[in-house]
Amino acid sequence: MARRIPLSPQAQAVLAAMPSRRNVLRGALAGGAFAVAGGALAACGTKGTGGTAGPSAGPRCTTADLSATERKIAFSNWPAYMDEDEKNAEVHPTLVAFKAKTGIDVSYTADINDNNEFYGKIRTQLAACQPIDRDIVVFTDWMATTFIRNGFAAKFNPDKVATFLKNLAPTLRSRQFDPNMEYAAPWQSGLTGIGVNTAVAKEVRTVDELLTRADLKGKVTCLTEMRDTMGFMLMSNGKDPGDFTTADFDAALEKLKAAVASGQIRRFTGNDYVQDLAKGDIAACIAWSGDVIQLGFENDKIKLVTPDEGMMLWSDNMLIPVTSPHAANAMALIDYYYDPKVAAELAAFVNYVCPVAGAQEEMVKIDPDLAQNPLIFPNAEMQAKIKIFKPLTEAEEKEYTGRFQAAIGA
Amino acid sequence: MAALLPTASGTPAAATEIPVEPPAGMRRRRWIPYALLAPGLLWLGVFFVFPVFQLAMASLWDPSGSIETGYTFAWSFSNYADAWEMFHVQFLRSLWYALITTVICVALGYPLAYAIAIKGGRWKNLMLVGVIAPFFTSYLVRTYSWKAILSDSGPVVDFLKWLHILPPDGRLLATEFAVIAGLVYNFLPFMVLPLYASLDKLDVRLLEAARDLYHGPVRSFFRVTLPLSMPGVLAGTLLTFIPAAGDYVNAQLLGGPNTQMIGSVIQSRFLVVNDYPIASALSVMLMLTILVLVMIYVRVFGTEEVV
Numbered sequence: 001m002a003r004r005i006p007l008s009p010q011a012q013a014v015l016a017a018m019p020s021r022r023n024v025l026r027g028a029l030a031g032g033a034f035a036v037a038g039g040a041l042a043a044c045g046t047k048g049t050g051g052t053a054g055p056s057a058g059p060r061c062t063t064a065d066l067s068a069t070e071r072k073i074a075f076s077n078w079p080a081y082m083d084e085d086e087k088n089a090e091v092h093p094t095l096v097a098f099k100a101k102t103g104i105d106v107s108y109t110a111d112i113n114d115n116n117e118f119y120g121k122i123r124t125q126l127a128a129c130q131p132i133d134r135d136i137v138v139f140t141d142w143m144a145t146t147f148i149r150n151g152f153a154a155k156f157n158p159d160k161v162a163t164f165l166k167n168l169a170p171t172l173r174s175r176q177f178d179p180n181m182e183y184a185a186p187w188q189s190g191l192t193g194i195g196v197n198t199a200v201a202k203e204v205r206t207v208d209e210l211l212t213r214a215d216l217k218g219k220v221t222c223l224t225e226m227r228d229t230m231g232f233m234l235m236s237n238g239k240d241p242g243d244f245t246t247a248d249f250d251a252a253l254e255k256l257k258a259a260v261a262s263g264q265i266r267r268f269t270g271n272d273y274v275q276d277l278a279k280g281d282i283a284a285c286i287a288w289s290g291d292v293i294q295l296g297f298e299n300d301k302i303k304l305v306t307p308d309e310g311m312m313l314w315s316d317n318m319l320i321p322v323t324s325p326h327a328a329n330a331m332a333l334i335d336y337y338y339d340p341k342v343a344a345e346l347a348a349f350v351n352y353v354c355p356v357a358g359a360q361e362e363m364v365k366i367d368p369d370l371a372q373n374p375l376i377f378p379n380a381e382m383q384a385k386i387k388i389f390k391p392l393t394e395a396e397e398k399e400y401t402g403r404f405q406a407a408i409g410a
Numbered sequence: 411m412a413a414l415l416p417t418a419s420g421t422p423a424a425a426t427e428i429p430v431e432p433p434a435g436m437r438r439r440r441w442i443p444y445a446l447l448a449p450g451l452l453w454l455g456v457f458f459v460f461p462v463f464q465l466a467m468a469s470l471w472d473p474s475g476s477i478e479t480g481y482t483f484a485w486s487f488s489n490y491a492d493a494w495e496m497f498h499v500q501f502l503r504s505l506w507y508a509l510i511t512t513v514i515c516v517a518l519g520y521p522l523a524y525a526i527a528i529k530g531g532r533w534k535n536l537m538l539v540g541v542i543a544p545f546f547t548s549y550l551v552r553t554y555s556w557k558a559i560l561s562d563s564g565p566v567v568d569f570l571k572w573l574h575i576l577p578p579d580g581r582l583l584a585t586e587f588a589v590i591a592g593l594v595y596n597f598l599p600f601m602v603l604p605l606y607a608s609l610d611k612l613d614v615r616l617l618e619a620a621r622d623l624y625h626g627p628v629r630s631f632f633r634v635t636l637p638l639s640m641p642g643v644l645a646g647t648l649l650t651f652i653p654a655a656g657d658y659v660n661a662q663l664l665g666g667p668n669t670q671m672i673g674s675v676i677q678s679r680f681l682v683v684n685d686y687p688i689a690s691a692l693s694v695m696l697m698l699t700i701l702v703l704v705m706i707y708v709r710v711f712g713t714e715e716v717v
Contacts, residue, residue, distance in 0.1 A: 116681060150478060218581060260667045266584045267666050281562040281583065394478050402683045406496055409670035410678040 060151030060322060061129035067328035072105040073135040074326075075333065076118075078316065079110040081138075081188065083349035094345055098336050104329045115143040126152045126321060135324040136333065142227060144184045144317040145177040145391045153183040154320040160331040161185070164338040169355045171383060172315060176242075177391040184317035185334045188352035191375060191386070192228045192312040195273070195287030199301040200280045206308045207236035210284055211259040219283040221276065222256075224268045226404040227389040228312055229256070232286055235309035241389045249400060257407050268408040277302060289375045290352060304375070310385040315355060347376055462697075469690035477684050486687065493691040497675050501695070504671040505703075507586075508655035511593040515601040515650045516643065518594070523605035523642070524635075528614065541602050553592055553663050560588055560664070584666035592660035597653065601646040608642030609635075644711060652700055672696055 085091035095106045112118045119139070122132045127150070139147055147153055158165060164185050178184045196204050200219065204210050210220055222229040231241040233252035244252075259265045266282060274291050276282045278299065292304040318337075320330045336342060340358035347354040348366045354376055363371035374382045392400060468481070469489055475481035494501070526537045544552055560566055560582040570576040582588050612635065620630035636643075658673025665671075672692060679689035 146478075218579075218584070263668075265667060279561055279563055281581075394476050398476055398683060398685060402679075402685055405675075405678045405683050407667075409500070409667035410674040410682075 063129075063131075063154075063323050063325055063327075065327050066325045070326060071103050071329065072107065072326065073324075073329045073333060074107045074109070074133055075136045075330075076109050076111050076134045077136075077138045077187070078112045081110065081316075081350055082108065083346050094337070094342055097342070098333060101336070102329075102332055104332060106333065112138060115140050119143055119147070122321070123150075123152075126150075126323060129323060131323045131325065132321055134321060135326045135330040136318050136320060138187050138316050138318055140316050141175070141177065141314055142389070142392070142397070144319060146394070146397075147319055148177060148183045149394070152319075152322055154322045154324060154327050155182050156185075156320075156331060156334075157328070160328060161335050161338075163335045167338045167340060167343075167357045169357050171313070171378075171386060171388075172355055175388065175391075184319055185338070186315040186355035187318050187337070188347075188350060189313055189315040189355050190352050191289040191378075192223070192231070192286060192314065193289060193292070194284055194305040194307050195277055195292040195295070195302065196284045196305055197277050197280050197282070197299075197302050199299075201283035203303070204284045204305055204307075207232045210286075210307075211236070211255065211264055216283050217262075217264050218266050219281070220259075220265050221267045221269050221273050221282050221285040222265055222408075223273075223286050223288075224270055224408065226401050227314070228288075229268070229286055230400070230404060231312040231387060231389050232307070232309070235307075235387060241312065241387045243390055246399075249403075253403060253407055256404075260407065260409070268410075293351070293375060306382065306385060310387045311382075313353070313386045313388050351376060353378065465690050465693055468686050469694045471687040471690075473685075473687045475687075477686075481686060489687045489691040490695065493688045493695065496688070497672065497692060500670055500672045500675050501692075501699075503669070504655050504673070504696075505699070507590055507593060507661075507671060508651050508657075510590055511597060511654045512601075512647050512651045514590070514594045515598050516647065519598055519601035519605055519646060520643075523602050523609050526602075527606050527609035527612070538606065541599050541606075544599065549596065550659060553596065553659055556588075556592055556595065557583065557663055560591075583664060584669070586665075586669050588664040589661050589669045589671075592664045593654050593657060596657075596660065597650045600649040600653070604645035604649065605639065605642040608639045608645075612638055640711070644708065647707075648704060652704065655700055656696060 082092050083094050085093055092108060095108060099105055118137070122134075122137070125132050144153075156164075165181060168181060168186070172186050172189070173181065175184075194204055194207075194210060201213075201215055204213070204216070210216065222232075227241075230249070230252055233256050234241045234244055234248060237248065237252050237255065239248045239252065256265075269276070269285070271291070273282065273285045273287060274295065277285055277287070277292075278295055287304065289304060292302060295302040296304070318334055320327050324330060337346065338356050340356055340362045343354055343356035343359035344362035344366055347359060347363060348370055351370070354360070354363075360371050360377040363377070370376055378386060467483060470483060470486050471481040471489070472484035472486055473489055473492070522541075526534055526541075530537050558564065562581045562583065567576060567580070567582055570582075571578060571580065576582075582591075616634050616638070617630055620634045625633060655671075656673050658671055658677055661669055661671040662674055676689050676692050676696070679685045679692065683689075
């Protein structure tokens with residue numbers, strides 16, 4: 001976790017939200033190093049982990065809960081995703097308060113950098129019902145879908161997560177991969193929009209402009225994350241990324257391929273679009289909200305545009321592995337972070353979209369400006385534009401990702 | 411003691427006082443060469459033969475499987491046809507880029523190695539350090555820095571625009587030029603070092619002899635210098651071509667969607683799409699293709715020794 005230099009609290013909070021949160025490229029390159037080894041290992045042990053059961057499949061193992069006697073949990077999360085004490089980044093004030101309140105000791109590690117990579121690390125043990133020494137893990141929606149589908153997630157006890165059930169933001173209440181809010185509790189959410197450097201080109205209002213405007217040719221990048229880029233293509237074809245057919249996907253992919261063939265799209269990127277946008281090598285790009293807000297602090301020419309078609313919303317979810325011997329403690333922690341006051345304290349630091357209803361009112365007391373930021377607390381106008389990519393079955397996932405990857409040249 | 415050890419051919423050194431019958435102790439030592447070979451063979455077996463075998467098996471898995479449902483072995487040779495069908499563009503592009511890279515590396519590396527070996531004098535070691543110096547920084551970091559150097563708003567692009575070599579809206583990044591330039595930059599030392607090694611051994615008196623026999627500089631180069639440095643050329647071209655064909659960092663960082671190489675495809679099939687059969691088929695195809703090309707090449711241009 002990066003140490004922080006003295007900055008204004010706001011800038012600090014924004015910085016905290018950025019660095020390696022979705023460092024796809026780093027993941028890819030690190031992954032490349034063990035591609036051969038990984039391939040070979042996977043080749044050895046691909047017995048499969050059971051059927052492709054739907055989201056309703058129950059947990060696959062039973063583990064005795066020692067929560068009453070062992071007052072502790074291990075929490076694995078992404079870097080820069082937790083509040084930190086001004087003087088000591090190792091100290092997380094909300095976790096300190098949690099211990100004071102419940103007596104539960106949290107061992108917090110920011111060791112998740114890439115969904116595929118981390119899932120690969122714990123998958124085999126979970127499939128064999130072995131402990132992974134973690135009681136909460138955090139995965140992005142699509143990986144959470146796989147996690148739940150494979151029966152790796154422990155089911156919440158509704159009595160122990162009452163605050164969560166009460167305060168989860170309305171947009172996130174009936175997600176298809178967890179319709180009854182039984183397995184996944186959003187930690188933070190984020191938005192995908194269009195980042196524009198207005199020093200290079202005039203503002204972009206729609207996805208179609210991004211894909212066709214002549215003055216942007218060769219100065220546009222899209223994301224290698226299939227759901228972000230294809231969500232925009234689907235929206236620009238008038239389809240809902242939350243509900244589309246394979247034919248819709250194909251039509252949207254053709255649109256993308258045409259923009260690649262014409263040279264409009266210069267590259268597909270992970271986090272590294274940030275530098276290119278800042279330098280002006282690219283004029284506009286599909287971008288993650290947090291990155292662009294931070295760039296905007298340094299350079300007021302850089303703006304995050306909400307395209308007319310809409311924005312993609314993704315969430316990172318807390319999940320309790322089935323083999324956790326401290327599930328009740330973990331549920332206590334999940335419930336704790338759905339207390340609006342705690343959620344506001346966290347949001348003031350990490351600056352992502354807050355998934356907790358009522359946190360906005362609490363935020364007014366901490367920082368009225370942040371409370372009005374629609375990228376942290378989406379207002380009604382923003383809410384109407386937010387789309388969530390539909391959950392895919394494993395077969396769809398493989399088919400769509402395969403075709404998308406081929407279209408982007410890889 | 412030395413006299414008791416067998417020579418390479420297995421017979422005792424030709425010294426008359428050695429008895430014809432090998433002493434009894436020698437037979438017991440026959441296992442020593444095998445014992446010395448064992449760690450290396452074991453290493454190769456575990457970390458090369460076994461993975462390659464696994465890869466070949468995986469390339470014949472039933473493509474309808476998945477990580478979650480499991481893959482079954484099915485002699486699915488159609489994986490190769492599918493992989494070719496989907497990715498022949500990137501496949502051929504990789505070989506093409508690797509070839510251009512190799513040719514440019516010879517053109518740049520030969521004069522450099524020659525200068526260091528023949529004209530370097532007391533600066534020789536310093537110049538060699540200069541060639542190796544880039545290795546002190548990570549490959550990735552160096553490629554990233556090329557991204558900054560070739561940037562649209564950077565000095566190189568501005569200068570080329572000023573010279574009207576690049577049109578006003580031209581760029582270098584995300585073009586073939588940038589990818590190949592990156593490959594040449596990153597693999598040039600692999601060309602220079604073996605070339606240097608064989609040119610350094612060149613006996614300059616042979617060049618004097620060639621001059622005495624009325625060879626001009628051009629003819630003595632082609633009749634004397636080049637043939638004598640062929641082992642270096644061969645080693646250098648192999649060390650450049652083979653890794654360049656499988657490289658994906660340069661294409662990923664300096665290229666665009668229309669300049670991706672087969673390495674990126676294999677990486678994404680393995681780690682993003684989780685399509686192991688196609689990824690394995692592509693890997694096996696790449697290995698076999700390079701193997702065949704290299705065998706033909708060595709057959710045609712081969713020398714007895716490498717470096």
